[in-house]
Amino acid sequence: MVRFKRRVARVGFMGIRDVIPFLKFPFQSLFSPGKGAKTFRRFIDHIYDFGVESILLVVIVGFFVGLVTTVQSAYQISNMLPKYFLGLTVGRMLMIELGPVLTAMALIGRCVSAMAAEIGTMKVTEQIDALKSIKIDPKNYLAKPRILAMLVSLPLLNALMIAVSLCIGALYAQIFYGTNTQVFFYGLTHPFYPRDFWVSFVKSGFFAFWITTAGVYCGFNVSGGARDVGKAATDAVVISTVLVLVLDFVAATLFF
């Protein structure tokens, strides 16, 4: 029991002690010195890794999110509101909430845990020390291209997910609720607030920035062995998931 209490106390202490370094970490990484052309090449590699290779996952998630939101929205508005409200509700929900949040969640599972594990393994096998020994800044080499690549990939994947969900939703509404596709899409744009559109991308950008920071930071701070690498991957997922929810609330209060 005493050991357990000590452990909890230590975790709590480490958590508080880590807040400032965590907040500083992405900015230190982005402003770290390095050869631009090389960073750009790694940035492109990570765009492929995070962006292109996540397309299938995002399409699958978008497919089912589109179905579920359409079914739920149809149930909520059934026989009370005009049919075009279905498009309006589904579109709004996807654009300002579900699109950014669920795309971020999908990438946390696919990329953030992997980057924590990869960098954590590099840390415990002294590869990060090896980078320093050959005068390469590990933050520039490992963190900067990943943060930038996710900043580009996540908003684009968010757009893809919204598009897939809307198309599937429109199709489902036509087949099962007899809502004409044109009516569904009319609802999307009547009324259309440009703010909903750009807020979706701004939110995605924020999520991208901080979930990548969580992944890379957890990897950089591994000490020990294989078990600690696994723990870092779990921590990265937990921290980034909580961050998405916190940032989502912050964005909701700021923009709406």
Place this chain on the structure above:
Amino acid sequence: MIQAINVSKIFESKKILDDISLEVRNEFIGVVGSTGIGKSILLKIIAGLIKPSSGKVMIDQGQTTGFVFQHSALFDSMSVEQNIRLPLEESSSFSKKEIDAKVKEISELLYIPKQMLKQNCNDLSGGERKIVAIARAVIYDPTYLLYDEPTTGLDSVMHNKICQIVKGLNKPGILVTHNKDTVKAVGIKIVYVLDAGKLNLTKELYE
């Protein structure tokens, strides 16, 4: 010149290094000591990879160190050639042609066969990994080389080969090991013994 001045290191309230001072000019020195005594920590402090609890390490301006890690620390997602090229590729002062020439020169110097350059680092034996680690450390021509247990876990044939390579490079620096035979085999004349956090010059190895 490398100068370690009154360096101490405390880990979890245990003093690993106690007020150590060391100077390296143009010589190759050895530090021997039993396993877990703090040799690697001392070397990493000198290389700037670990911060000392107190004291400081100074390296003359314009001088650099190359580090050969105990477990090689090769970038395992890369080929042997990519590992060796990396230090030069990340520096902006070398053209691709110069890097190619340098990789060829170092591979020949360290007896790295051409077909091995294309192999992934995970496919190499322990000894081969050490050689690649040395190649990666010397390719940018550092002023000093720091070797952390370069022959640990190797059979006698590989041990001799690595010692021959280290001797042949003829670079000033520091080699830390628990194996006194390694120190003798690479021809180090100045040997320190690290014991209970203190560093003492010894002549006993050659007596």
